[in-house]
């Protein structure tokens with residue numbers, strides 16, 4: 094197909110620019126949003142708190158608008174392009190038919206045999222061609238500006254150019270004399286000074302239906318006709334695009350409303366899950382004669398260490414769950430063992446170790462808690478492989494379990510426990526160093542030691558109510574995005 098390519102390229106370029114620009118803006122926006130989410134600020138930072146209070150629902154609405162807008166633009170471009178292409182194909186066929194019908198008017202006045210013409214007969218053919226060109230000049234809708242006749246051996250018999258063609262030089266630069274052959278018509282198109290020209294090659298037939306030669310001509314479509322076609326096509330294409338975009342715009346409040354309802358219910362479900370998590374953590378602490386404060390401090394220390402170690406937010410969420418639930422299995426340990434004030438004997442210690450398996454058994458039955466399994470199952474593993482229950486070594490121990498392990502001991506050392514007073518920071522650091530490479534991952538220990546002065550100043554031994562609200566804010570910030578997606 095030749096003709097559609099010219100206006101199609103112009104219109105397609107406009108559409109591609111519009112869509113390309115919108116797509117580029119969309120991608121840039123999306124990249125910014127995703128980058129912001131990945132490089133999430135620490136939850137207890139001002140930015141994190143602000144995002145928690147105001148940012149997330151706004152991001153959700155913006156993402157919906159962006160995705161709907163992009164989808165609408167893509168559909169509009171696809172439909173508009175399809176309509177345009179289909180229409181231009183139809184116009185192409187119509188123009189070709191017009192040119193072929195015009196060319197067919199030549200045949201009745203031509204000799205049946207174009208192969209061996211004497212000078213007189215050739216002159217008659219030239220006159221016929223010239224008359225054909227001249228007669229067409231009066232047609233305001235289009236006419237042949239150049240016409241040639243060839244015999245079946247592709248030899249030029251006659252050639253004629255309309256005398257009033259000021260752009261004849263450009264027009265004649267068409268790749269002529271190459272399309273002739275076989276019995277099928279052929280054409281291509283070109284814009285010259287804003288006017289459309291079609292190079293048409295079509296067989297010539299004798300009255301008995303046998304082919305006796307070829308006609309080749311350059312058909313001129315005047316600017317007003319071309320403009321009318323372009324305007325009609327533009328209007329149709331734009332109507333399709335506007336209709337699709339309007340439909341998309343109407344869909345936005347509907348989907349946004351549905352989303353809001355879904356968001357509200359999801360948020361309520363999240364709060365229920367987090368409440369359950371905190372209640373379970375509290376139940377374990379009470380069963381173990383421990384305090385909630387220890388759980389809160391360990392969770393906060395672990396989160397800060399995880400942030401310093403560059404963990405993904407999903408891993409931090411699993412770590413928070415694990416921090417609350419790490420000793421969940423102690424609910425199944427008999428009081429005689431769990432609460433024994435003296436040192437456990439070997440058999441009792443074997444029973445105590447089963448709290449890991451009991452804990453795993455519980456969390457693995459609940460989808461929402463399943464990602465806590467790494468901490469629950471491995472919080473007693475040691476870096477050198479001497480821990481339990483599986484004796485995992487080095488990086489075989491899940492990263493969040495290694496982080497939790499350090500946080501748990503740091504808090505135990507720096508806070509008051511039934512069997513000890515809180516140690517000062519330097520003594521706690523010395524004791525942690527003794528576990529380097531045996532109990533603790535050395536690289537994570539380095540990270541903790543960098544944070545240690547700040548952690549000690551902020552959290553060591555704290556029992557106040559502010560601790561709970563601080564952890565609550567951190568937890569909300571990390572889990573809120575599971576509702577917003």
Ligand SMILES: [Fe+2]
Nearest residue numbers: 419420472473
């Ligand atoms: Fe434990």
